Amino acid sequence: MGQIVGIDLGTTNSVIGVIEAGRPIIIANSEGSRTTPSIVGFTKDKEIVIGDQARRQLVLNPKNTFYNLKRFIGSDWDELDDTSISVPYNVKANNNGSVRVLSPNTEREYAPEELVSSLIRKLINDAETYLGDTIDSAVITVPAYFNESQRQATKDSAILAGIKVDRILNEPTAAALAYGFEKSSSNNVLVFDLGGGTFDVSLLKISNGVFDVKATCGDTQLGGNNFDSKIVDWLAEKFLAKYDIDLRRDRQALQRLTEAAEKAKCELSGLPKTRISLPFITTSNDGPLHIEETLDRNIFESLSQDLLDRLLEPVQIALDDSGWNAEDIDEVVLVGGSTRIPMVQQLVKTLVPNEPCQSVNPDEVVAIGAAIQSGIISGDLQDLLLNDVTPLSLGLETIGGLMKVLIPRNTPIPVRQSDVFSTSEANQSSVVVQVRQGERPLASENKSLGKFRLSGIPPAPRGIPQVQVAFDIDANGLLEVSATDRTTGRKQTVTISGGSNLNEQEINSIIEEAKTKANEDRIKRSVIDRKNSALTLIAQAERRLRDASLEFGPYGAERQQRAVELAIEDVEEYIDDDPQELEISVSALQEALFGLNRKFAAEKKTDNNPLQSIKNTFGSLKDELFSDEYWDDDPWDNQINRNYRNSRYGNSRDDDPWDNDYFL
Ligand code: ADP
Ligand code: MG
Numbered sequence: 001m002g003q004i005v006g007i008d009l010g011t012t013n014s015v016i017g018v019i020e021a022g023r024p025i026i027i028a029n030s031e032g033s034r035t036t037p038s039i040v041g042f043t044k045d046k047e048i049v050i051g052d053q054a055r056r057q058l059v060l061n062p063k064n065t066f067y068n069l070k071r072f073i074g075s076d077w078d079e080l081d082d083t084s085i086s087v088p089y090n091v092k093a094n095n096n097g098s099v100r101v102l103s104p105n106t107e108r109e110y111a112p113e114e115l116v117s118s119l120i121r122k123l124i125n126d127a128e129t130y131l132g133d134t135i136d137s138a139v140i141t142v143p144a145y146f147n148e149s150q151r152q153a154t155k156d157s158a159i160l161a162g163i164k165v166d167r168i169l170n171e172p173t174a175a176a177l178a179y180g181f182e183k184s185s186s187n188n189v190l191v192f193d194l195g196g197g198t199f200d201v202s203l204l205k206i207s208n209g210v211f212d213v214k215a216t217c218g219d220t221q222l223g224g225n226n227f228d229s230k231i232v233d234w235l236a237e238k239f240l241a242k243y244d245i246d247l248r249r250d251r252q253a254l255q256r257l258t259e260a261a262e263k264a265k266c267e268l269s270g271l272p273k274t275r276i277s278l279p280f281i282t283t284s285n286d287g288p289l290h291i292e293e294t295l296d297r298n299i300f301e302s303l304s305q306d307l308l309d310r311l312l313e314p315v316q317i318a319l320d321d322s323g324w325n326a327e328d329i330d331e332v333v334l335v336g337g338s339t340r341i342p343m344v345q346q347l348v349k350t351l352v353p354n355e356p357c358q359s360v361n362p363d364e365v366v367a368i369g370a371a372i373q374s375g376i377i378s379g380d381l382q383d384l385l386l387n388d389v390t391p392l393s394l395g396l397e398t399i400g401g402l403m404k405v406l407i408p409r410n411t412p413i414p415v416r417q418s419d420v421f422s423t424s425e426a427n428q429s430s431v432v433v434q435v436r437q438g439e440r441p442l443a444s445e446n447k448s449l450g451k452f453r454l455s456g457i458p459p460a461p462r463g464i465p466q467v468q469v470a471f472d473i474d475a476n477g478l479l480e481v482s483a484t485d486r487t488t489g490r491k492q493t494v495t496i497s498g499g500s501n502l503n504e505q506e507i508n509s510i511i512e513e514a515k516t517k518a519n520e521d522r523i524k525r526s527v528i529d530r531k532n533s534a535l536t537l538i539a540q541a542e543r544r545l546r547d548a549s550l551e552f553g554p555y556g557a558e559r560q561q562r563a564v565e566l567a568i569e570d571v572e573e574y575i576d577d578d579p580q581e582l583e584i585s586v587s588a589l590q591e592a593l594f595g596l597n598r599k600f601a602a603e604k605k606t607d608n609n610p611l612q613s614i615k616n617t618f619g620s621l622k623d624e625l626f627s628d629e630y631w632d633d634d635p636w637d638n639q640i641n642r643n644y645r646n647s648r649y650g651n652s653r654d655d656d657p658w659d660n661d662y663f664l
Helices: 053-058 112-131 146-159 169-180 223-242 253-268 297-303 306-324 342-351 363-377 502-552 559-572 579-606 610-625 635-650
Strands: 003-009 013-020 023-026 040-042 048-050 090-092 099-103 108-110 135-142 166-171 187-194 201-206 210-220 274-284 287-297 332-333 384-388 394-398 400-408 415-421 432-435 447-454 466-471 479-485 493-494
Touching: 003 169, 003 363, 013 112, 013 559, 040 053, 048 053, 048 099, 048 112, 053 363, 099 112, 099 502, 108 112, 112 135, 112 146, 135 169, 135 363, 146 502, 166 363, 169 187, 169 201, 169 332, 169 363, 187 306, 187 635, 201 306, 210 306, 223 253, 223 274, 223 287, 223 297, 223 306, 253 274, 253 287, 253 297, 274 363, 287 297, 297 306, 306 342, 332 342, 332 363, 342 579, 394 466, 400 415, 400 466, 415 559, 432 466, 432 479, 447 479, 447 493, 447 559, 479 610, 502 559, 559 579
Parallel strands: 003 135, 135 166, 187 332, 210 384
Antiparallel strands: 003 013, 013 023, 040 048, 090 099, 099 108, 187 201, 201 210, 274 287, 394 400, 394 432, 415 466, 432 447, 466 479, 479 493
16 A cells, blocks of 8 residues: 655645654655645746756746646635736637636646645655655645645545645644644644745644544635835836836736845844846837835835735634734734735734744645645554544525524534425425535625525425434535435435546546546657657766776777777767667677776786786876766766866877886
8 A cells, every 4th residue: 555645735835644653754855855836837849847957947938837826726716816916828708607817828728726736645655765755645735724625626636646645734724733743732822824825823622632622713815915015006106106007917027026025024024224226127219217226124114014904804703713912922923925924914913922832834734734644644653642623604594694503613513404494485396505605694705605406295285394404524624415315315415526627528528638647748758858868878888988988998808898898889879859769879888898997807817917916006196086976977067077178297299197007
């Protein structure tokens, strides 16, 4: 059986962790970083690029580089706010009102889940390489405040990536797991998670390995990006006033502004002011225009006041729901990159006066928690019990458009609740169950999670038939709804899957496509790999030839040297367009090299006379002085090396003094 991993699928950065020897660790990606930017793009050649590689093409290829996808996942078009939509790539609503992202390079539109699935695949691939084992399933974290649709959509992304989801875990709960792991004391903890795109608050009671989530609240459209936008607007407004040009209308300029704004924001976490300089940001009739500004921390703070206010409310609601006062909180755990902003830290201190806990890394703590949860599932870790809650109230729409709540928010999960409903008209033969999630009294103002009809109700006066509606939430926070006619026993059940707005057929076709693509990619990659290793072999062979002419002189191993030279020529001939011949010529070159190496070995063995051993000593000294690292394929390096040798030994007829064989 393959392994289980924990994935923090962040708006900005994603992190993957695993349990190794009983402890949670973070796995670095193939680029060597412990966090992977949650960015997916397509190059001109329609090739997909993910993570750092995608990040690098943000400015030059903004229309084909997709970030902040988590803000779109499982959301309808109408639910998105302006900041989410103001991205330099094209986002639109499809006929069903679901969000779709367009890539001009591939001439295709994508569901956000599809792109997120590529990101998951990369994390998994890199982790499989590290572990040397396959990965079958994962614990994936989501903001606690994600609704049903967003959870389902996240799960669909993993399915598209070919991964089973063992558990959808709330991010703050994961952070608390990481914080409380191996702590035996009893504590009331506030987890304050402000990342790039979302804000989450959770209150937990942790005692002896039992994690009880008391309340959770948040804002899925609030994060570091909003702070960046404040700086972008500040810069753009200044520019507009000066030159009458709105830079936000130019994708490339907007992308450069956004990057500069984020950089400035991060610098202001450590410095009182920072310079923002963006040369050649655009051109006017009078020539190129530039931005040169200094941003003070207090200007940034005054620009961001409304965002700070938005952080207050969820904390207050969570406190109210838990029945705790601020004084009841023992520890604050800060999570997410944006909690490095000084005014955010100050705000937290005004809410809870205790110094925040410093023992966790805000960038990695969620993935560590996810890894711990994966360890609990696999049985590697024991004695931890997690009792989470549902973040938002769940109910159905009753006559008159009112919301009837069956499961109030912050109810511990898993949970099953049911209630009995009846018909509103005489002889009504069917009822419609419209499932909704949210806190508003008017049903239409809450998120619709789907609806279904229970028919076949026998004729009866109004109010007589009894329809029992039951809501089941599993440990992942995923909901199943059923309705039963008590007279006939007729039952209808739905698992809420409206979230991703991808139907089963679409999901299957995407999976198929991904498989074919993966095959194509594998073939492409193996061609590239073969070419690269052929090039490496040639370089190696050429070095060996140089060694041979130093060691044996031009004729000492003529036959073997000639064989290697010929084999190199063959490999070079086939390297670009004949994979089969290439393979044959590569093995011929390997064989020829083997022959030459044997000659070296034989030479060493027969070298018994004292003079020869002196020669060998100098030979090895020579190896040190002119070792392979000086002799790589870079012509500049060789030049430097030659200069070095010339300066040391003089520019003699022959570069190498040892070649003159003074001792024979
Ligand atoms: P997510 O969970 O959304 O992936 P992260 O926790 O990785 O996000 O946080 C990313 C956010 O943190 C970005 O908006 C980034 O600009 C912000 N950030 C990172 N470092 C700093 C810093 N030193 N000061 C302010 N903001 C920061
Ligand atoms: Mg995060």
